[in-house]
Amino acid sequence: MKMEKNDRWFPHCIHLGKEKGYSASGHILPCCWADTPDPGFAPLIKEKLKIANNATITDIFQSEEWQEFIHKLTAEPDKAPATCWKYCGNGKKFRIKEILDT
Numbered sequence: 001m002k003m004e005k006n007d008r009w010f011p012h013c014i015h016l017g018k019e020k021g022y023s024a025s026g027h028i029l030p031c032c033w034a035d036t037p038d039p040g041f042a043p044l045i046k047e048k049l050k051i052a053n054n055a056t057i058t059d060i061f062q063s064e065e066w067q068e069f070i071h072k073l074t075a076e077p078d079k080a081p082a083t084c085w086k087y088c089g090n091g092k093k094f095r096i097k098e099i100l101d102t
């Protein structure tokens, strides 16, 4: 998958304090838009990161997976999930081109 992006990156969860999301699977998510099958969020929905498997929500936010996710949003946006680019980047102009393996 190849993603074409421009410089309109503005993560609402970082700069506007967009509320976290909560999935039916029992995970906290960085926002409601993150409740998708987008593989970019897969590290955040590991079994060990379920709310039921942690003493506090802070423990989840301090996990390596969450710290790495926040790092992507703040320092390496090219590695952010496609969904993030859709909602907090290029909007409807965001394009994903499938490159088929032959």
Ligand code: SF4
Binding pocket: 010, 011, 012, 013, 014, 018, 030, 031, 032, 033, 034, 073, 083, 084, 085, 087, 088
């Ligand atoms: S779509 Fe991504 S960057 Fe935008 S608020 Fe949600 S988690 Fe943050």
